[in-house]
Amino acid sequence: MDMVTTDCKEDRQSCLCPLVLKKVNKGVLKIKRSWVIPLLVGLLVVGVTGYWGYNQYREKEQLEVYMGNKYQQAFYELVEHVEQLQVLLGKSLVSTSERQNIMLLTDVWSHANTAQAELNKLPLAAQTVYQTAKFLSQTGDYCHAAARQNAEGKALTDGNRKQLEQLRQQAIKVADNLHNVENQVFAGNVNWVELVKSAKNSLDNGDNNLPDNVNDSLDSITDEMDNMPVLIYDGPFSDHIVNRKPQDLKGEEISRDDARQRAAKVVNISNEESISQGTTINSKIPSYNFQIDAGDEGTYSIDISKKGGHLVTMLNNREVDKSSISQSEAVDKAGDFLAINNYPNMESTYSEIKDNIAYISFAYKEKGIIIYPDIINVQVALDNGQILAVEALSYLMSHHSRDLEEAEIGENDARERASKTLEQIENIRLALIPQASLKETLTYEVRGTIGGETYLIYVNAQTGEEEQILKVIMGEKGTFAL
Incomplete structure (x- = not known):
């Protein structure tokens, strides 16, 4: 025992070195492990983040391509329908057939409505959209009113033809300016997604970053709309309706x-x-x-x-x-x-x-x-x-003082006309109803039912013709008509 103890005391360092080295090696290993795990986690996070970022970039890129294609398709559709407007308006001017004119003018109305729908999809300046939409609305509505006039056996007047020619000339100018923009699209000078961004820049700092020739074409559309003739006709978009004023506002100015x-x-x-x-x-x-x-x-x-x-x-x-x-x-x-x-x-x-x-x-x-x-x-x-x-x-x-005319047909006549379709008539009363042109028509309001549903039929009190039909919706929350 003494010998062993003595040897260990004499060679304490040599006895301890293997133990110390073993502990040191374990410590180094632990240190290495403590560095490796966070490093791996960090690399994993960077990799996942990079992959996520790349996917986000690709998705954004794909979305921009998709939106760009949608805008481009809407633009081409707009151009096509405006071109059809000028062609159909030209045909209506040379046609002498009322039946043919009804078809042509109704087609103008249809193309104008579709063109307006395509226009609203485009990222254009609000003023350009508003002015062009007004032109399309009035053109379609005017032609619809003219077609209805033909359907009633009334031929187009010289005034009608003059306004149709003015609308045709306007459509030609709009189409020309749209073609200028189209050429810039083909040349790669217009990117519809960038146009959205430029619209935002325009709001932020007044600079839309568009090529001058594109700006000129869009501005020309707005300028042409400013020169559009005043249209007075029997329809809801007539200038006399859009710009109407109170008919008979009573009283003096007050402070x-x-x-x-x-x-x-x-x-x-x-x-x-x-x-x-x-x-x-x-x-x-x-x-x-x-x-x-x-x-x-x-x-x-x-x-x-x-x-x-x-x-x-x-x-x-x-x-x-x-x-x-x-x-x-x-x-x-x-x-x-x-x-x-x-x-x-x-x-x-x-x-x-x-x-x-x-x-x-x-x-x-x-x-x-x-x-x-x-x-x-x-x-x-x-x-x-x-x-x-x-x-x-x-x-x-x-509201104004009205000279209400007398009904030419009696209540029984209105009842007889409405009873041809209604199973039961609940009530009849005189009613003055507004037309799209702001004209007012005296009618009999006939309330009746068919198939368990309630309808209001408005019969012209002068001619006996049906003017309007509304469906009455009745429920727990009230009654209203559509």
Whole structure:
């Protein structure tokens, strides 16, 4: 034992070295392992991230190619339909057959509508789209009205042909400018995806980064639309409809202070601090707008017309979380509100309930005749009967003193005509209805059923012809017509 101990003491270093080396080697191995694992994880993360990034890049690239192809297809379709417009308009000018003209003009209407749909798919400047869309809408609508005129046995007048020629010349100019853009597409100067980005740049800094010749072509389209002739015809896009003004707005001009007092009276607010000073709105009916804080009853936005101090619109967006009054009670409250605010003789026509709010339409009634052009929409909260919204713009634009003509056919005649298709007739009354051209037609409104469904048939009170048919939708939430 002593010998062994002595030997170990004498050669302590040599005895310890293998142990130390073994421990050191283990430590190095542990250190290596502690570095290797994070390194592998890091490389894996970098690899996965790189792969994900590459996939994202490829997907973005593929999406851009897809969108570019879609834009290009829409553009080519637009060019083709505009070319068809000028060809068909030219044919209609040389045709002397009413039957042929009906077909040609109806085709113009169809191509104009399709061209407008393709135009709306393109990433073009808003002004270019608006002006070109207006041209397409008016061209199609004018030709549709002319085709309807032919169908009624009325030949095209010299005035009709003059306007058709003006539209044809306009279509030629639009097509030429579109072809200029098309040539730039073929030359590789226009990339539709880049056009989207340039539109954003244009909004950000006013620079759209497009080649000058492309800009010139697009600007030329806008300029040509500015020179488009005024179109007056029997259709909804006629200039006399687009630019129409109130027919007979009553009253004198009022000051902003007077309008402010009027707004306070509408919502029965006496605290002047709750009412804003108001801003001016230059719309079809120039008005003053006021914001009114009604506390727990929400905030109102009210427009009062400068002329006459009429309530034009009112809106309160407070949430209504329950229903405590019935639909009929809501109709009564809305009718009373209109009468108090200088809208008398209004009769409820249709109503619907949605999210605890009653949406009610009223039409003016005169001499027992429902005057549908003079319509006001009202929203009533069903928790407390509060009037949340009023939209009287249609009424104020259309209402005027009318010389209502007498019906040429009797109620029994209208009943007999409608009974040929309806199984049961529930009600008949006289109604003045608006046409697309803003003309008004006296009709018999015949309400009846067929196959368990309810319809409204409007029979012309002068000629006995059907003017319009609406389907009545009745449900738990109300009644309305389509």
